[in-house]
Amino acid sequence: MIHIRDIHKSYITGENRLHVLKGIDLDIAEGEMISIMGASGSGKSTLLNILGILDNYDKGEYSLNGSKIFNLNEKKAARLRNQMLGFVFQSFNLISFKNAMENVALPLYYQKIGRKKRNLIAMEYLDRLGLKDWAFHLPSELSGGQKQRIAIARALITKPKVILADEPTGALDSVTSMEMMDLFEEINNSGITVVIVTHEHDISARTHRIIHITDGMITDIIKN
Numbered sequence: 001m002i003h004i005r006d007i008h009k010s011y012i013t014g015e016n017r018l019h020v021l022k023g024i025d026l027d028i029a030e031g032e033m034i035s036i037m038g039a040s041g042s043g044k045s046t047l048l049n050i051l052g053i054l055d056n057y058d059k060g061e062y063s064l065n066g067s068k069i070f071n072l073n074e075k076k077a078a079r080l081r082n083q084m085l086g087f088v089f090q091s092f093n094l095i096s097f098k099n100a101m102e103n104v105a106l107p108l109y110y111q112k113i114g115r116k117k118r119n120l121i122a123m124e125y126l127d128r129l130g131l132k133d134w135a136f137h138l139p140s141e142l143s144g145g146q147k148q149r150i151a152i153a154r155a156l157i158t159k160p161k162v163i164l165a166d167e168p169t170g171a172l173d174s175v176t177s178m179e180m181m182d183l184f185e186e187i188n189n190s191g192i193t194v195v196i197v198t199h200e201h202d203i204s205a206r207t208h209r210i211i212h213i214t215d216g217m218i219t220d221i222i223k224n
């Protein structure tokens with residue numbers, strides 16, 4: 001599903017060039033669930049953003065489900081993201097003035113699906129995640145775990161092939177984190193490839209493979 005070869009990425013700020021990814025090779029099979037671990041600043045989010053076509057890389061190769069990804073224009077990148085990818089973030093990234101249903105429905109707005117239809121589909125996803133009764137509540141009225149479920153419903157609504165999650169349990173207590181992992185397992189069992197960046201060993205222990213990144217390089221791969 002994902003093949004990357006010798007990916008390099010630097011950030012340039014003023015006179016300084018920060019070499020963040022220093023030759024990453026990684027293959028992720030369709031249906032796999034992997035975790036990426038590493039110290040803060042080691043390049044995990046940078047790698048995930050490249051996988052998510054949210055950012056470009058300087059050198060190397062990336063192919064996603066057979067499509068070569070390099071320097072795509074924003075329109076093409078957006079189309080591929082919409083067709084292929086779902087994102088989950090530590091801070092949920094919900095829109096504060098929209099209710100749960102509207103947040104879940106949002107990706108369908110970008111697919112030009114009418115309001116009535118997209119809200120109906122959003123309700124199905126809320127129901128599946130046990131949040132139907134919370135459909136008309138604002139994010140501020142929900143717990144962290146509920147907010148992350150809303151974010152996951154929003155990620156699933158476009159039927160992605162890959163879910164990319166950047167520290168999805170970073171803001172949740174340990175019980176809620178394990179519930180979130182149950183959910184990711186369920187999602188993975190439905191055939192969706194799952195990539196989770198995490199700091200937590202009890203999270204990574206529940207994935208098929210743990211990719212360790214140190215200072216922009218893969219230093220270890222552990223099969224569970």
Ligand code: ADP
Nearest residue numbers: 011013020038039040041042043044045046047
């Ligand atoms: P991690 O997710 O592993 O904590 P990141 O990939 O976010 O690490 O960041 C890796 C390094 O790149 C850090 O030193 C960070 O400060 C730097 N960095 C991240 N994003 C940017 C950016 N947009 N501009 C400049 N430097 C950045």
Ligand code: MG
Nearest residue numbers: 044045046166
């Ligand atoms: Mg990060």
